[in-house]
Amino acid sequence: MSETPLVLTEIHGQVGLIRLNNPKAYNALSPELLRQLMDALEALDADERVGAIVITGNEKVFAAGADIKAMSQASAVDMLMGGYVDLFDRIRAVRKPIIAAVAGWALGGGFELAMACDMIVAAENARFGQPEINLGVIPGAGGTQRLTRTVGKYLAMEMVLNDRRLTAEEAARFGLVNKVAPTDAYLDEALKLAQAIAERAPIAVRLGKEAVNYALESTLTAGLAYERRLFYLLFATEDQSEGMDAFLNKRPPEWKGR
Numbered sequence: 304m305s306e307t308p309l310v311l312t313e314i315h316g317q318v319g320l321i322r323l324n325n326p327k328a329y330n331a332l333s334p335e336l337l338r339q340l341m342d343a344l345e346a347l348d349a350d351e352r353v354g355a356i357v358i359t360g361n362e363k364v365f366a367a368g369a370d371i372k373a374m375s376q377a378s379a380v381d382m383l384m385g386g387y388v389d390l391f392d393r394i395r396a397v398r399k400p401i402i403a404a405v406a407g408w409a410l411g412g413g414f415e416l417a418m419a420c421d422m423i424v425a426a427e428n429a430r431f432g433q434p435e436i437n438l439g440v441i442p443g444a445g446g447t448q449r450l451t452r453t454v455g456k457y458l459a460m461e462m463v464l465n466d467r468r469l470t471a472e473e474a475a476r477f478g479l480v481n482k483v484a485p486t487d488a489y490l491d492e493a494l495k496l497a498q499a500i501a502e503r504a505p506i507a508v509r510l511g512k513e514a515v516n517y518a519l520e521s522t523l524t525a526g527l528a529y530e531r532r533l534f535y536l537l538f539a540t541e542d543q544s545e546g547m548d549a550f551l552n553k554r555p556p557e558w559k560g561r
């Protein structure tokens with residue numbers, strides 16, 4: 304276990320903010336950093352004060368990918384048995400919305416981490432890429448799958464096969480980021496978005512996230528049936544009665560998360 308925390312957690316209003324904290328190595332995603340990140344995410348997911356989560360790096364780098372030094376000596380068996388994939392996959396079980404606030408480099412596993420989040424707010428200086436081809440490998444933490452589902456086959460091919468990198472503005476054009484903000488304001492913008500979501504009906508937010516994610520994994524018919532079941536389920540919540548009553552009586556709703 305490392306002495307220096309490789310991630311730092313703060314609470315801002317109803318938002319849990321996690322800062323990747325290994326600037327000397329460009330926030331390279333070592334197994335220990337990833338373990339601390341996933342532990343922090345799970346702690347915020349269980350924290351009742353928190354309605355949404357933001358993950359950020361610093362103004363120069365979000366994360367430059369897996370730790371190439373550590374990976375350079377690994378065998379196929381090390382990679383298979385090392386638990387790295389399982390670590391990375393823990394983000395998928397987090398129920399609260401996660402926003403990646405990206406400034407500077409988001410490369411390789413760093414870009415894959417951003418794409419595993421639910422939304423991305425980018426600083427004007429953000430740069431996104433999958434440079435693994437330069438190392439003689441391909442993305443291994445979802446890059447070929449999540450990128451292709453978002454930007455389509457042709458651009459994904461160029462990014463994975465020829466290290467094409469995207470500026471923040473290009474990423475916005477291709478639907479990869481929700482918002483581009485000035486580099487001195489991107490984190491505030493991400494926190495603002497997260498706070499706005501945190502103030503909404505918590506169960507509807509949770510099921511909305513689940514339903515949108517299901518769209519990426521199912522046929523349209525299965526997805527529509529799944530959505531409908533979640534929709535019906537929300538009529539068993541106090542927040543549904545409250546939301547509709549508040550609308551009809553022209554008053555702000557008071558969500559209970561029940």
Ligand code: DAK
Pocket residue numbers: 327328329331332367368369370371372382387388389391408410411412413434435438442443444
């Ligand atoms: N790993 C280790 N150290 C890194 C690093 C990385 N990914 N990226 C940067 N560094 C270190 C550099 O070695 C350098 O260290 P010192 O020389 O100061 O000791 C320091 O950070 C600064 O880097 P530069 O001197 O290169 O700085 P520049 O500003 O010139 O360039 C850069 C910054 C981020 C553009 C450049 O460093 C760079 O291109 N870095 C490598 C990016 C990269 O190739 N990333 C992809 C790595 S492969 C999986 C899950 C995930 C993955 C795979 C499998 N499973 C679940 C199975 C992920 C794989 C990857 O991400």
